[in-house]
Amino acid sequence: MKGLTSKFKAVGALMILALILSGCGEEFLSALRPQGQGASDILSLMILSIAVMMFVFVVVMVIYVFVILKFRKKKGQEDFIPEQVEGSHTLETLWTVVPIILILILAVPTVQYTFSLVDTSPQVNAEGEEEDQIWVNVTGKQYWWHFEYEGMDVTTSQEIYIPTDRRVYLSLHSEDVIHSFWVPTLQGKIDVNPTGNRNEIWIDADKEGVYWGKCAEFCGPSHSLMDFKVVAVSPGEFEQWVKDMRNIDPEETPESEVATAGQEVFANNCMSCHANGTSPNKIGPNVSNFGDRERIAGVLEYNKENLMEWIETKGEEMKPGNMMTTAAYDLSDEELDQVAEYLMSLSPSEITPENAEDNEYIESDLSDLFIDQEENEDEGSEGESEGDSEGESEEDSDSNQ
Amino acid sequence: MADELLKSTNLPHDPERATLEGKNKFLGFWFFLGGETVLFASLFGTYLALKNSHLDGVPASELFGLGLVFIMTMILLTSSLTSVYAMYHMKNNAPKKMMLWLGITVLLGLSFLGLEIYEFNHYVNDYGHGFTTSAFSSAFYALVGFHGAHVAFGLGWFILLMVRNWKRGINLYNAPKFYIASLYWHFIDVVWVFIFTVVYLMGVVG
Amino acid sequence: MSATATKKAGFGSVLWDYLTTVDHKKIAILYLIGGFFFFILGGLEAMLVRIQLIQPDNNFVSAQFYNELITMHGTTMIFLAAMPLLLALMNIAMPLQIGARDVAFPFVNALGFWLFLIGGIVLNISWFTGGAPDAGWTAYTPLSIFSEGHGLDYYSIGLQIAGFGTLMGGINFLVTVITMRAPGMTMMRMPLFSWTTFIASVLILFAFPALTVGLFLLTFDRLFGANFFDPSMGGNVVIWEHLFWIFGHPEVYILILPAFGVFSEVIPTFSKKRLFGYSSMVFATVLIAFLGFMVWAHHMFTVGLGPIANSIFAIATMAIAVPTGIKIFNWLFTMWGGTLRFTSPMLFALGFIPSFTIGGMTGVMLGAAAADFQYHDTYFVIAHFHYVIVGGTVFGIFAGLIYWWPKMFGKVLNEKMNHWFFWLFFIGFHLTFFLQHFLGLMGMPRRYWVFLEGQGLDLFNFISTIGAFFMAAGTILFMYNIVWTAMKEPKASGDPWDGRTLEWAVSSPPPHYNFKQLPLVRGLDPLWIEKTEGNGKMQPAEPLGDIHMPNNTIIPLIMSIGLGIAGMGIIYQVDNPMWWIVAVIGFIIFFGSMAVRSLKDDLGHHIHKEDLEKEGDGSNG
Incomplete structure (x- = not known):
């Protein structure tokens, strides 16, 4: 009965801990707010390890605070000589064995997850069949x-x-x-x-x-x-x-005229590195669904000014050291506008981040x-043509x- | 008191460890060799990881011939033995004989080094197997070359000691110096045995 | 006028004395000066890093310069600040603690220092010659292979030179501990700091050669066209990671074990009790060192070594918590039942216990390989190792410096200022690093030049930067205290802290031969034994006689400079083959002075009995 309540308390403490941690960070970025199996497995392991470690920390701190308060040198103790204790086998055994047990508790799920997180064999569904991967x-x-x-x-x-x-x-x-x-x-x-x-x-x-x-x-x-x-x-x-x-057709003519002009600018200046559609070319990023991107270059706010500035400056300041800075093109303001328009029109799928x-x-x-x-x-297929x-x-x- | 160190009479049986300085040198050098072991172990590890990365170059199985390397091995093993003789005569306070055997050791070491240079030259000119050819070639020359550099350093060391002490005889001050130089020589020899096995034998076999 | 003239002459001879010294106490001071200089430099670099991260999208420094800053901060703090400062403590305290007159190889000791200094200078010259190394202190290949300019060449050559120095220091201390102990000073009577010096030296001996090889391979790749790490030539980039961490993990213990040793001296002294569980402390130290060699791959859990390797290294890593835990509890129970004096070294020791416990806890958490998939290379790791290295090593260094300051300079640092220093540094430290644990988990990887707005990372980064300023303020106060103490504080006695070990049985600072007569050691804490038995000072183990001491020599300095010149030549020969001339000159200086050292008899000198008698008893002033 007693064991059960303490177990209950432990679970309760873990849940509180989980709750506190989940307040940390943004939903789209924080490891403490998992949105998938992998991250939540890891979070449960983290919480277990934090709980075990908090136990150790509390024990250390209780002794620590007690010692500091109790044994500080008091007035009139100038000549007092404390007993010169050599050690204690019982105590020393205790703080060797207990940590070993704690570590074993932690080691079991650690090993389990270490294997499962990188296990890329097919999953088996309810009917016992292997799912397609x-x-x-x-x-x-x-x-x-x-x-x-x-x-x-x-x-x-x-x-x-x-x-x-x-x-x-x-x-x-x-x-x-x-x-x-x-x-x-x-x-x-x-x-x-x-x-x-x-x-x-x-x-x-x-x-x-x-x-x-x-x-x-x-x-x-x-x-x-x-x-x-x-x-x-x-x-x-x-x-x-x-x-x-x-089913992307890279040749497909965009709706607006500006974008159509941009398509040509793109073909003349950018295609040697950037592909549209399922091309093996990956010298630079593939632009197939550029119109649906959340960000430009992964980090910049998605708008036309940023895109034009990026193309014009080749991202020299926006992403220092990026490989586009060595590209040889030189575009006029008008061409920049056209190519930006074209890129932003690339939205082959009705499925977007929205x-x-x-x-x-x-x-x-x-x-x-x-x-x-x-x-x-x-x-x-395309992928297989690559060695x-x-x-x-x-x-x-x-x-x- | 200081002069006592330089006297060559009445030496104890182990002159290299008779003084505190000698003992320190002896012990310190053993520790140094411990560190050297890790150094060569790292080089061996690197070599093993890269020995199949020969790209278009010649693989180990076609490159190495065991004949020359076997002769080199024998030469170096013999030189280890001759340095043992030298130390034996040092303990018996027979400086002439010690110098003689050290001289033989140096000659053997020099011929080893000569053969190694010939070998490398052969690889470069006849097989196009240079330092920069592939990851395998870099790793090979790094490992065997490091050993070769150790041999060269050891030879320089022996020669320097012999020149300096040619007429002085053995005393408590220079005995430890001779002794650790010979320790170093043995170490180089042991490393070579591993190189012979891991690089050449295993290379030829597969 | 004439007064200044004599003063100047005095300065010249003092300088010459330090340039040629082989005395472990003076070498300790040299290490302290060198190490503290680089500590300030590394601290400045850290401040710039923190200012850059004070707000999102900040543009205080450029991306390139930021990468140089983080690389040099890490490299400087580990190799050029923490290690030399620990070597300063080892040099001042260890020979005295074991009752030796000097170290086993005084020449090598000096050589070790000068190599470290020249290596550090070479590394930092890169700031003025087109950019410092920029591939992180770990210099992972192939980033470090592709890095343009000479920054990474300075890294490999500079660290190579400094590394040789450390290796020599390690061998020297090993032999010193084994052969130079005073009569009666058995291994199991040795103070814990000497023990940890010994074990750290073992680690240095077996860890540094792996770095030596790694750096050689990096140099060959960058300067001589080798292909160890070039993917297109069949190289393998993971080899570098293995070599680096086979060195790098023991290095962590090289940094922390001596700090453990300091606390094991400070806590008993200021608790007026012998160390609780001395033999288990020794055993734990040895065990930590041993395990330290089998856990390097826990830095590489995400490399893809496979779950089997990851699991083995995970469990080995967690196992280290056991001996470390033993130590923490032994310190707590040393204080239990004692009378605690809250001097500033003791404050650092008391600050260390909770800080390091947190660092150890996060260490175990990181050891859980699966969870490390989230922690790895994030600010969680940054927080963890700063808790260990600042909360452990740096606190230990400051505790040790303040504790042994009188042995180096003959004065006790002003206690009041040191208390202020402690609190500023301690609060600043936690303010800076505690929240970084959360930053990492909230999705901030390490080595990020900027973090974007709207990711919820702003506040904690801001607080962290504020904390860094507290630490800086504390350090400035400490420097002020050094100057103030030198001018205003009175001379200290030989035993200002009521110490227990042999270094407190000689005057502050000790005579250059340390012990006029070697002391007879009758147990653990030898001075304490004599104190409780009413003698108050050590009994001699030998009659008064001539003392043999080594001669000063300038050769270590010349050798090191030679190697530094050779290094510069090697770095620049790729640009212009004429630099080979410089390299060859450097090597001639190096090997030439080595030959001179070998050829010239140097038998040392004797201090005669009659002179010793004139000097008073020299102990425990």
């Missing part, structure tokens, strides 16, 4: 992110769309220095290495929203500006988005996406069996 090849570059949806013929940069309530599997690789992929609200971070291993991890979101991602490994002057967004939409919306994104915030939930088991994928496989993604296409075919 959505794999995205993530490339980190100074200072932006590139996403290729394996076998779906979809390419995008800076903003990755995922369906809610379903794991999305990431395979990460860097083309220059080490970066680290971190969406605090969804999952812990994982390094994006240029050599050696190609890291894999999964992310998922419990509810729709736009979640902020950061580069967490020091990568140069604009390390702090290497933000990206995870746009989590309902599965039905995601399905729609994929279908829209794979759909992540409208609370509209469209069901789908996404099975359509994987049927198409099987068809595509014979033709050889470095062989490993992932294998994963893919596994998931389709």
